[in-house]
Amino acid sequence: MNALRRRQATSRRNRQQHGPWIGRGAPRKRSAGRGRIPKERWGRRSSASFQGGTYTDLRRQSARDLVALDFDGYGIGGLAVGEPHSVTCEMTAEVTALLPAEKPHYLMGVGKPEHIPDYITRGIDMMDCVLPTGTRATGVYSLPTAGW
Numbered sequence: 001m002n003a004l005r006r007r008q009a010t011s012r013r014n015r016q017q018h019g020p021w022i023g024r025g026a027p028r029k030r031s032a033g034r035g036r037i038p039k040e041r042w043g044r045r046s047s048a049s050f051q052g053g054t055y056t057d058l059r060r061q062s063a064r065d066l067v068a069l070d071f072d073g074y075g076i077g078g079l080a081v082g083e084p085h086s087v088t089c090e091m092t093a094e095v096t097a098l099l100p101a102e103k104p105h106y107l108m109g110v111g112k113p114e115h116i117p118d119y120i121t122r123g124i125d126m127m128d129c130v131l132p133t134g135t136r137a138t139g140v141y142s143l144p145t146a147g148w
Contacts, residue, residue, distance in 0.1 A: 003057060007058065010052060010058045010062050045072035045073060047071050047075055047106070049074070049076070049108065050075070050076065050077065051077055053078060054091060059091055060095065063095045067099060072103060072104075073105070073106060074100075074103060075106040075108055076092060076095055076096075076108065077109070078108075079107070079108075079109070079110070085115055088110065089119070096123030096124065099123070104126060105125050106124070107119055108127070109129060
């Protein structure tokens with residue numbers, strides 16, 4: 001797939017994933033304040049997650065598209081599921097540079113203990129990982145001297 005088609009597909013995915021509801025929710029929230037948001041929704045936050053694989057241009061585009069919609073936080077997805085740790089770090093650094101520093105940055109599906117400092121230094125505030133829970137459920141334990 002050429003670069004233009006990848007960019008078009010990314011824009012289309014952003015619109016499909018976030019467009020149907022963000023057009024109704026976020027602009028009303030920003031323009032009208034609390035008056036038009038039902039009381040039971042006060043205090044709730046919205047976040048957007050973006051993808052892009054290992055294509056730097058797609059990740060940048062996705063980040064710019066979603067930052068323009070002014071979410072309360074941003075999730076970085078589609079990494080650490082087969083990509084080497086170095087690639088995950090590279091893609092993470094590329095996009096966190098484009099995200100508002102005052103809003104939370106969430107890296108999805110990562111969290112090996114030895115990798116956590118690498119993500120924090122690249123601007124990640126939160127992360128999750130099924131690995132500790134999943135391996136524990138099968139009777140496997142991680143020891144500081146043994147790793148995963």
